[in-house]
Amino acid sequence: MSPTVLRGxxxxxxxxxxxxxxxxxxxxxxxxxTALVGPNGSGKSTLLRSLARLHRVEDGEITLGEQDxxxxxxxxxxxxxxxxxxxxxxxxGLTVTEVVAFGRHPHRRRFAGPSPDDRAAIDHAxxxxxxxxxxxxxxxxLSGGEMQRVWLAACxxxxxxxxxxxEPTNHLDLRYQIETLDLIRDLADDHGAAVGxxxxxxxxxxxxxxxxxxxxxxxxxxAGHPHEVLTAEHLSEVYDLRVDVETDPRTGRLRIDPxxxxxxxxxxxxxxxx
Numbered sequence: 001m002s003p004t005v006l007r008g009x010x011x012x013x014x015x016x017x018x019x020x021x022x023x024x025x026x027x028x029x030x031x032x033x034t035a036l037v038g039p040n041g042s043g044k045s046t047l048l049r050s051l052a053r054l055h056r057v058e059d060g061e062i063t064l065g066e067q068d069x070x071x072x073x074x075x076x077x078x079x080x081x082x083x084x085x086x087x088x089x090x091x092x093g094l095t096v097t098e099v100v101a102f103g104r105h106p107h108r109r110r111f112a113g114p115s116p117d118d119r120a121a122i123d124h125a126x127x128x129x130x131x132x133x134x135x136x137x138x139x140x141x142l143s144g145g146e147m148q149r150v151w152l153a154a155c156x157x158x159x160x161x162x163x164x165x166x167e168p169t170n171h172l173d174l175r176y177q178i179e180t181l182d183l184i185r186d187l188a189d190d191h192g193a194a195v196g197x198x199x200x201x202x203x204x205x206x207x208x209x210x211x212x213x214x215x216x217x218x219x220x221x222x223a224g225h226p227h228e229v230l231t232a233e234h235l236s237e238v239y240d241l242r243v244d245v246e247t248d249p250r251t252g253r254l255r256i257d258p259x260x261x262x263x264x265x266x267x268x269x270x271x272x273x274x
Contacts (some may be wrong), residue, residue, distance in 0.1 A: 004065055004080055004161035005029055006051060006194055012059035013046050013218075021047055021218045023060070028162060028194040033184055035205040036198045037229075038215035039239055044198045045086065045166050047215070051196060052083035052164050064162070078106035082158040084165040090139045090147050097135045099150050100126055103157030125156035128183060130176065144171045152180070156187075163187055165197040169204060181208045206230055206254040214238060230254050 006028045013021035021043040028034050028051075036044040049055040051062060053069055062069045064080055072080075082103070091099060103125065104118040114122070126132040129149045139147060148171050155163065165184065169177040181204055187193040188210070199205045205212060205226065212229040214222045216238040222229045227247075235243035235256070242259040257263075 004194060006062070006064050006081065006162045006196070008047070008051055008060065008062045010060040011047065011050060011057055011062070013043070013050050013055055014058050015046075019058070019218065021050070024213075024215070024218070024220055025060075026051075026196070026213055028196045030161065030192045030194045031188050032210040033188045033195040033197060033208055034211045034213065035209035036196065036213050036215060037200075037202060037205050038221070041217075042215040042238075043218040044215055048083070048164050048166055048196060048198050049085075052081060053077060054083065075106050078158070078160075080160050081162040081164065082155045082160045084152055084155045084163075084168055086166045086170065088151055090142070092140055094139055095135065096131055096137055096139060096142075096150050097122065097126070099139055100131070100153045100157050103154040103159075106158065121157045121159050122153075125153040128186075129153040129156065130179065145173060145176065148172060149176065152183075156183075160193070162194045162196070165195070167198050167200060169199070169201065177204070184208050202230060202235070202256045203254075206256070226254060230256060 008024065008026050010023045010025055011021055012019060012023060024043070024047060026034065026047065036047060038044055046055055050057055064072065069077060100122050101114065104114065104121060108114070108118065126135060129152050131146070131149050131153050134146065139150060142150065152168060168180050172180060184195055184197060185208060188195050209226055211224060212226050213220055214229050214234060221238050222234045230245060232243055232245045235245065244257040244259060246255050247253070248255050
């Protein structure tokens with residue numbers, strides 16, 4: 001992976017005639033994780049897809065390094081940028097290894113078999129995502145969480161300098177949620193990748209991100225360090241709900257507590273029989 005800056009400048013994105021992102025700018029820099037957060041419908045996934053050239057840009061510009069991404073051919077772009085999407089159909093009749101190998105297509109010559117570099121990248125991606133032991137299994141036999149990790153392995157096998165992840169912890173149990181967050185940090189810290197990730201879980205975002213972009217109705221409500229963005233004021237405004245935020249004195253991490261109608265109930269109350 002080569003260090004690369006991916007930048008969206010004053011992006012306007014639409015679905016039909018309806019604008020869903022209004023003049024948003026975001027920069028993904030090597031060695032840093034930038035998380036896009038915000039309520040449903042705030043434009044997070046649409047913005048990420050536009051950075052991956054999968055959603056048409058109505059206005060504004062996306063550049064990779066100094067180049068306009070619209071001028072790059074598909075193979076060149078795929079060698080630099082990969083996207084882990086929320087939902088993909090599991091291809092029938094293929095093994096886990098064969099699906100992970102999809103990630104090497106931008107690097108392979110037409111009709112050529114896998115090279116030693118390809119095999120090494122596939123093996124590494126499968127090991128770090130925990131799917132190596134199921135290498136020979138048919139993907140049609142896998143659970144949703146297992147398939148999620150297989151697609152993540154395919155993205156990692158692509159070995160790009162920019163990694164885009166759309167809700168990568170969805171459908172995963174607690175262990176693999178944390179391992180995926182650790183893997184995201186490894187991509188930035190150990191490999192120098194520029195990582196952009198959409199997360200609904202604000203605790204996950206606070207744990208993994210160097211910078212946050214909080215979106216609301218397709219506009220940036222706040223951007224910066226997690227402690228600057230994930231404030232009670234910002235979160236209460238965009239989620240239209242009281243949200244308490246404090247810093248854990250032991251770990252220094254933010255603790256985010258949405259206050260619902262039943263938040264005052266104690267464990268004693270919950271344990272009482274009616």
